[in-house]
Amino acid sequence: MALSEHEQRLLDQLEQQLHADDPKFAHSMASDTRKSMSTRRLVIGSLITIAGILVLLAGIVYQNIFIGVAGFLIMGGGVYFATTKSKQVDGGETAGRPSKTPTGGKGGFMTSLEDKWDERKRDQS
Structure with a gap:
């Protein structure tokens, strides 16, 4: 449901x-959906971490320090992958100007507000 012109102006003034x-x-309250944590990264990172733990345990069982170190590195890489935010790169994106995201679906209203805010800031500069 879209806001009326009056409601839109009031919201812009409040912002x-x-x-x-x-x-x-x-x-701090502004959200950047392009760089947010995703469930997919969390699941993949968790699976990599579990694989690293298994390799580490294999190194312990076989009493091979190199396998243990490799397992620890894999485990650390999985945790790093799961906890970092994704950086989506669009081919049409130019330096300093984010590409337009389609308005609609989840977060479409907030995305359109952020786009209008960015345009207003660029026009004032």
Whole structure:
């Protein structure tokens, strides 16, 4: 359900006031959906971590330090992969200007608001 023009203007004014009053809080509340953690990365990272634990245990069983170290490195890589945020790279993206995301579906309303905010900031500069 779309907002009316009046509601949109009120929301824009509230957002501008929030940025003017407390920019640090406003920045912390802003969401960047392109760099958020995904469930897919979490699951894959967990599977890699479990595989690393198994390799580490195999190194212990066979009393081979190289297999144990390899298992530890695999395990660490899995944890790193699971806890880092993904960085999606679009071919049409230019430096400093994010590509337009289609409005619709999950987060479409907030995405369109963020796009309008970014356009307004670019026009003021």
